[in-house]
Amino acid sequence: xQSVTQPDIHITVSEGASLELRCNYSYxxxxxxxxxxxxxxxGLQLLLKYFSGxxxxxxxxxxxxxxxxxxxxxxxxKPSVHWSDAAEYFCAVAPPWRFSGGYNKLIFGxxxxxxxxx
Amino acid sequence: NAGVTQTPxxxxxxxxxxxxxxxxxxMNHEYMSWYRQDPGMGLRLIHYSVGAGITxxxxxxxxxxxxxxTTEDFPLRLLSAAPSQTSVYFCASWGGGKTEAFFGQGTRxxxx
Numbered sequence: 001x002q003s004v005t006q007p008d009i010h011i012t013v014s015e016g017a018s019l020e021l022r023c024n025y026s027y028x029x030x031x032x033x034x035x036x037x038x039x040x041x042x043g044l045q046l047l048l049k050y051f052s053g054x055x056x057x058x059x060x061x062x063x064x065x066x067x068x069x070x071x072x073x074x075x076x077x078k079p080s081v082h083w084s085d086a087a088e089y090f091c092a093v094a095p096p097w098r099f100s101g102g103y104n105k106l107i108f109g110x111x112x113x114x115x116x117x118x
Numbered sequence: 119n120a121g122v123t124q125t126p127x128x129x130x131x132x133x134x135x136x137x138x139x140x141x142x143x144x145m146n147h148e149y150m151s152w153y154r155q156d157p158g159m160g161l162r163l164i165h166y167s168v169g170a171g172i173t174x175x176x177x178x179x180x181x182x183x184x185x186x187x188t189t190e191d192f193p194l195r196l197l198s199a200a201p202s203q204t205s206v207y208f209c210a211s212w213g214g215g216k217t218e219a220f221f222g223q224g225t226r227x228x229x230x
Contacts, residue, residue: 009158032216044161044208044221051216090160094215103215104149104168105176110160 004093006109013081014117021076021112023091031093032103033074035065038111039087047089050074061085086116120144122211124222131199131229139194139225141209147220149212150192151176152184154205155224161208167192168214199229 005024013019025031033050048059055067065076074091091109096102125140143150151166153176163176165184173184181203183195196203206226212219 006160034219043223046218049216049218092161105151105163105166106210106212106219107163107177108153108161110158 004091004107004109006089006091006112008112009110010113010115012115012117015083016080019076019078019081019085019114021089021091021114023074023076023109025072025074025091025093027072027093027095029096030067030069031095033065033067034092034094034106035059035063035074035076036090036092036108037061037087038090044090047076081114081116083116083118086114088113122209122220122222124207124209124225126225127223129225129227131196131227133199133201133229135199136195136197137199138196139207139209139227141192141194141211141222142190143192143211143220144190145211145213145220146189147211147213148189149214149219150186151210151212151219152182152192152194153208153210154178154203155208156205164194164207201229203227204229 003026035047036044047063048057050057050067088111090111092106094103122143148169152164153161155161162178167173167186206224208224209222210219
C-alpha cells in the first residue's frame, strides 16, 4: 500500500547536538515531499519541500533535508539543535499522477516528537 | 489577507448530534482538504476537493460529509457525532503542485 513512514515516534537530543529525523515513502514514483513542524498548541509550518532537481534542500530555521531515490527517503537534518526546536515534525507527500490523479492531496506521516535536553 | 479560516475553534458535542465545521480561504486555491489529528497518528486525510463541485474521499472518510459549492468554502459535516470523532480538525488550502499548502488553526472537537 502507498504510505509515508516516520519510524521514530519520539527522539530526545541534547541542545547543540545534531539531529536527523527519518521519513520513508512507498509510492512507485517519486512524490512531492515536504516537512512540516508543529509547536505545542500551534498550527503547521512548512520547513522545506522537494519537487525535483538538487537532492539536498535547505529550509527555514537551519533545517535541511536530503532526498535519496534509492532508499525512498527524505530525511530531515539540523547540525545543532536549539531548545526552541522542541516540537512535532511531520513528513508529508503529494502522491504522483499514478496514484491520485496528480499531486492534488497531501498525505502525512505519523510524526516524530522531538524533545531537547538543556 | 486572512489565509485559511476555520470556525469554531472549540466545540463540545453530545453523541448523536450533528454539526458543521467551517473552512474558508481567500487565496483562490483550487485544492482544499480536511484532516483529523490524533496522538501518535499524525494528520489523516478525511476528504479533499480539487475544485468547486469536485470532492473525493481520503483515508478516513466514514462519518463525515463534504461539499464544495464555491472555491472559497469547504465545510465538513458530522451527521451523527460519535466519541471516536473526538479530535483536532485541520483544514488546508493549496494551489497544488509545486506550491505550499496553508493550514487553518484547527478546531478542537470533543464528543461526549
